[in-house]
Amino acid sequence: MEKENNESCKMSFDQKEFINFLIEEGCIGFYPEPIKLSSGGESNWYVNLRELQKDFSRLDKYTDFIIKFLKDREIEGLLLGVPEAATLPATEVNRKLGYKSFFYLRKQAKSHGIVPGYPYSLAPLTIKGREVNILEDTLTTGDSAIKTILNAYLGGAKVKSVIVVCYREDRRWGGLFPHEYIEKNLEIPVYTLTRAREVLPLAIEKLKPGKEILEGLREEYKNHEVILTLLKKF
Numbered sequence: 001m002e003k004e005n006n007e008s009c010k011m012s013f014d015q016k017e018f019i020n021f022l023i024e025e026g027c028i029g030f031y032p033e034p035i036k037l038s039s040g041g042e043s044n045w046y047v048n049l050r051e052l053q054k055d056f057s058r059l060d061k062y063t064d065f066i067i068k069f070l071k072d073r074e075i076e077g078l079l080l081g082v083p084e085a086a087t088l089p090a091t092e093v094n095r096k097l098g099y100k101s102f103f104y105l106r107k108q109a110k111s112h113g114i115v116p117g118y119p120y121s122l123a124p125l126t127i128k129g130r131e132v133n134i135l136e137d138t139l140t141t142g143d144s145a146i147k148t149i150l151n152a153y154l155g156g157a158k159v160k161s162v163i164v165v166c167y168r169e170d171r172r173w174g175g176l177f178p179h180e181y182i183e184k185n186l187e188i189p190v191y192t193l194t195r196a197r198e199v200l201p202l203a204i205e206k207l208k209p210g211k212e213i214l215e216g217l218r219e220e221y222k223n224h225e226v227i228l229t230l231l232k233k234f
Contacts, residue, residue, distance in 0.1 A: 013068035019194055019202050021065070022166070025058060027051045028199060030209040034216060039140040039171065044209075044216035045200070047166045049137040053088050063092045066135070066165070069193050077160055080132040082148045083107035086165075090135040103127055105151055120151045128156030139164040139192075141171040142178025149186060162190045169196040169227060170220060197227050204234050 022028050027048050034042035052062040066089065070076075078099060081090030087104045094102050103123035106113070115121035118128075132152060136145045149159050162182060173181040179190040200217070214234055221227040 011068060013065065013072045013193070015194060015198060016202065018065045019199055020206075021061065022047075022049075022194075022199070023203055023206050025051050028203045028207075030203075030207060030213045032210065032212055037140060039143065041140070041171060043168075043170070043220055044213045045203070047138045047168065047199075049089075049165060050085055059088070059092060063089055063096060065193070066093050066163070067096060069191075070163070073191060075133060075161060075163070075191065077131050077133050078102070079135045079163070080105065080127070080148070080152060080157070082134060082136045082144050085137045086135045089137070089165075093135070101125055105148065105155075115155070118155045120155065126155070127152060130156075131158045131160050133160050134162045134188075135165075136162060137165045139167045139178055139190075142173065142181060145178070146182065146186070149182070149188065159186075159188055162188055164190060164192045165194065166199065167192045167195045169224060196221075197230060200227065201230055201233075 019028075028045070029048075030045050032044070034044050035046060037043055049062075052058045070093075079090035079093050081087040081104060083105050084107055091102050091104060103121070103125045105120045106122050109119035111119065113119045113121040114124055115126045118126065121127075134145060134148055134152070136148075139145060145162055145164075149162070152159050164179070167179065169177065171178060176184065179192070182188055182190050204214070214231065218228060218231050221231060
């Protein structure tokens with residue numbers, strides 16, 4: 001894979017700056033009444049990173065943060081976004097890093113995929129034989145990320161790592177957190193830009209949710225000792 005030199009995004013990733021960016025852009029917020037998540041669970045707080053895809057200015061800042069994170073951790077290789085929320089950010093990061101080729105996947109299989117014999121392809125290039133890093137915008141149960149990993153394997157790719165923008169830390173697989181399941185059973189490392197334990201304290205300080213919301217959060221994370229300890233301070 002040919003790659004052109006890119007001199008942008010030389011500064012290090014600043015997690016607090018990124019979390020504040022997410023809060024200011026309306027990506028993090030609270031609800032007095034629990035909302036139903038796409039994973040099926042309920043929560044008093046939300047993460048909506050699609051807000052960062054509403055215009056090129058936001059997308060540009062968003063993907064710069066991702067690139068800084070990748071460079072800090074010396075993670076190399078193409079990103080493959082989890083359909084559909086992470087497809088555009090992954091494609092834009094690949095473009096900024098100078099990759100001349102790209103590919104992305106459908107959320108559901110189609111009998112008329114672009115690449116013959118591979119029903120998830122939405123791009124003209126085959127992923128067979130390529131090394132990729134999966135980009136997930138929000139990790140809750142891990143279902144979407146795991147499905148994308150398996151679909152990448154189906155297409156003949158090798159998955160090097162999973163990059164998570166915001167990890168909710170609130171669902172488990174047979175006693176394991178999603179990242180633990182992926183690392184243990186699929187033997188793929190998981191890297192997180194932000195986790196609930198880092199996002200929630202800053203968001204609470206800035207947005208000042210009411211007592212009923214805080215009680216809801218404590219109930220949601222009652223089995224997560226680290227986050228529960230942080231929440232008890234508010």
